[in-house]
Amino acid sequence: MGQNKILQANRNLSKEISRSYNAEHLFCNQIWNSYWTDIKLIDSILKNKKEPVILDVGCGTGLLSKAFLELGYTLYALDLSPDMLDLYKYPGKGKLIKICIEVEKFFEENTQKYDLIMFAASLHHIYEYKKVIRMALGMLKEDGLIFIFNEPLKKRSLLELLDAFINKLIHSPKKVIPTVYDHLFKKTSDAVLADYYLNHERLDMGWIIKEMPKIIQIHRYPLVTYSVMYQLLEKLEIKNWFSLIAQK
Numbered sequence: 582m583g584q585n586k587i588l589q590a591n592r593n594l595s596k597e598i599s600r601s602y603n604a605e606h607l608f609c610n611q612i613w614n615s616y617w618t619d620i621k622l623i624d625s626i627l628k629n630k631k632e633p634v635i636l637d638v639g640c641g642t643g644l645l646s647k648a649f650l651e652l653g654y655t656l657y658a659l660d661l662s663p664d665m666l667d668l669y670k671y672p673g674k675g676k677l678i679k680i681c682i683e684v685e686k687f688f689e690e691n692t693q694k695y696d697l698i699m700f701a702a703s704l705h706h707i708y709e710y711k712k713v714i715r716m717a718l719g720m721l722k723e724d725g726l727i728f729i730f731n732e733p734l735k736k737r738s739l740l741e742l743l744d745a746f747i748n749k750l751i752h753s754p755k756k757v758i759p760t761v762y763d764h765l766f767k768k769t770s771d772a773v774l775a776d777y778y779l780n781h782e783r784l785d786m787g788w789i790i791k792e793m794p795k796i797i798q799i800h801r802y803p804l805v806t807y808s809v810m811y812q813l814l815e816k817l818e819i820k821n822w823f824s825l826i827a828q829k
């Protein structure tokens with residue numbers, strides 16, 4: 582599978598879902614508490630630095646990185662989708678600079694260093710994520726932070742598959758048959774390709790941990806769309822997603 586195909590699938594999918602993105606992703610309730618704990622911890626480290634600068638890779642509509650703007654930080658919001666970036670609006674006290682480019686190219690062509698580089702639910706969209714993580718570490722200032730938030734772990738449970746199937750059945754019933762067809766005949770729609778490491782092999786957290794100079798915090802937690810399924814995952818102690826904060 583070529584990288585260009587994955588990039589194009591991401592452009593197409595983001596164009597298709599940008600308008601409904603915020604409304605559909607408020608499911609994040611399950612992880613909201615952990616998100617705020619992470620933000621507070623990061624803020625306690627960053628606020629001691631002189632004019633800290635943040636890069637949000639795959640920022641989308643800014644659902645998550647807006648928190649840093651509310652705290653007054655300067656934030657570079659990078660996304661390959663102009664449609665997503667158009668919807669990233671923030672009139673508050675921080676400074677927002679938008680960059681429309683794929684991260685792979687941006688990292689190759691730029692040398693600016695950051696105090697924090699964050700990937701919020703975006704790492705699993707990036708085909709060469711290991712290379713991009715190594716490049717991100719190189720773009721961090723000394724003591725800079727990397728924040729990888731809300732990413733799927735390698736293990737996939739049956740409950741999770743069932744949850745995804747029910748979700749599709751409810752929200753886009755017409756797509757259920759093409760999806761089954763895709764899986765049977767190994768064809769891949771933009772949605773399946775764009776969320777690459779959600780739908781194919783998962784992210785290798787062991788590798789990511791080994792790459793990190795100093796881990797500050799790791800969370801592993803259950804995450805699905807429907808609360809009944811969530812309660813089952815919790816009961817069975819199935820932790821299928823993770824977040825981490827590390828320091829250079």
Ligand SMILES: C[S@@+](CC[C@H](N)C(=O)[O-])C[C@H]1O[C@@H](n2cnc3c(N)ncnc32)[C@H](O)[C@@H]1O
Pocket residue numbers: 588591592595606638639640641642643644645659660661662665682683684685700701702703706707708
């Ligand atoms: C699931 S959304 C996450 C958006 C946002 N970070 C959030 O948490 O709400 C993934 C985003 O990554 C972007 N993206 C995917 N591949 C990318 C790449 N190679 N370079 C830059 N952005 C990318 C997509 O356009 C999309 O906006």
